[in-house]
Amino acid sequence: MTAPVQIDEQRSTAERAPRGRRLRSLLGWGIVVVLVLGGVFVAIQVAARMPSDRGALDPESVGDSGAMALAQILDDQGVEVTVHRSRAEARAALDDGATLVMTNPYTLTDEGLEELIAPADRVIFLSTSTHLLNLLRIGDNAASDPSPVDAQCAAPEFAQVGTIRPERLFTPADGVEGCFGTDEAAAVLIDESDGATRVVVEGARLFSNSSLREDGNAALALALLGQTDRVIWYVPSFGDSDIEGEMPDTLGSLTPGWVTPAILLLMITGVSVALWRGRRFGPLVSETLPVTVRASETMHGRARLTAKAGDAAHAAEAIRDGSTRRLARRLGLAVNARPEEVADAAADRLRVPRGSLHDLIAGPLPGDDPALIEMARRLQELESAVDTSSTPIRTPD
Template identity: 45%
Template structure:
């Protein structure tokens, strides 16, 4: 008795263990996927910061330039709010470093530029360039190193640089190439605005190339104090008119979370979709005899007057029955059955072929006639097979 109970309980225990193992595998996969997504999200965030932050040590940051400026006695304040920029400029700061202020309105950008004795635009957009230096525009891109060819001391003393974006406009144009200049400058009422593409020139990876370092120190170190503004959407005053994308306006964890949910759903679908479980016999409330099912389908065919469909069923069944009586496999073709049946009873092949492959009957009478003739052929083959068996 005890042994039988244990044997009966063993499959249940095994199924439970398999179930727990399946859940454990799912949990491990989800945990690993979560870790990878969080790591990729953090790596992406660091990568984006490297491209824009003056405190970044990455190849696309400006930390090396900031440290060199401080070593030369320049006070560098990295700020991330417009209010701090205004406060420091009102306190006597001399130079404003302004990367593309994508999150600010034109009025805010204009107010900061007007408050600074010297403004250096690093990689400005066309709109900001025209706002700071009216009439200026971006006209191309330079790839080969060029000399200053201008009277601006900060540029002429730097030697050669490899320009990025080329611009036109301003009072002074330096490093000409391709119909534009890598650096343009304009002075108005004691304020100077200088624009250049520093996306490569002043980064940690390229600051030591050509005359990049000399140009950066001359432009950014012309006063004893410098304010470096870092734009962000958190400091935006132009939400209603900005071109921010949905990704810019959503928290950083939203995308990894959505990807994780999609991955979890996919894993669950694969896991549950391929495991249907054992077949279970269900006791029906009533027993339906096969003859009743047959009669019910026959009545449906009769009500629909679908004699063609009924004829096709009769022919398929009769062909299969003839093949079975003649000892032919299920894969036997209709032509092979016709040849074998005609040879077994020495009957006309064309007549049997017309029965099995001829046109469909159009009336109930023709359908009944077809059924009777097929039954006659089956009876004849059955009798021939029995006679042959008695002789052998």
């Protein structure tokens, strides 16, 4: 009766084992699926909340440095804002009742910028550079002062703006009106010569999404961009640049096109020939040397060379090294034991004070033949004494 019971128990155990493995496999796959779904969810959330990769004061950027908030305010005030990233389209969209708005057009040449702004009656530069100031002949840079200032000029559109904190000031040129500052330094420059209006202001911070609601920044933006019913907002980019760079001649540009394939073909041919004609290395084969040199001959030859050179220190080092190795073996120490350890072990074996043998085994090497002979004699005596102390003394029965 015991055998059938054992067979049934083994069968039930064998049935439970695959079932347990299947459950563990399903659980593992379930964990993998949950981790993948969690990673996809996190990636979607991060992508949705990442700031826009557009530049500063871009009217389609929701980032802190963008200007979408300003574009929406203008739209709420009834001003039609159209964004163009092509200078040709922006120029074609200009008419008598439109304002051309842009940041510093660093991607355009002087000729390209003049061609773009030529048909515009009103142009607003929301940021500027020293080169742009010189090109427009509108003013120069001045010392910055972040203190709050009001309009302090006769321009009627700035009457209700209030105060702002300018991030950059300019010195107006002759015939150019400066607002929000003094006669020597102003934050806004207005040039109305030649029948057109050109306005320059450094608004990278003032008109950004993060700072538009501070002080009178929004009111200043409306006063500048809300004077016409339409705003043509041009966004400079390197993709719309008219700057043509000239690359210097390189070895690759001066080389004919057939040289590189020819070099590659020669390299491939050389590797193929090396693999074809190269020697195949088989297993190592032991060969009998034609001459057998005994170790004693090598030892005597080195000794004669040392004696001929008169190098007592070298000879003493060899003698001491051999004696130290023999003493270490006789004292039960490791072969690579330090000389100080061998000296202490020998002193313990001979029952002499520790340190008394350090000079002999680990001290300075002799510099002449008499000192070499004396050291060799003392080492031989030390080895003999250690051998004698290691030999058991038999007592007569």
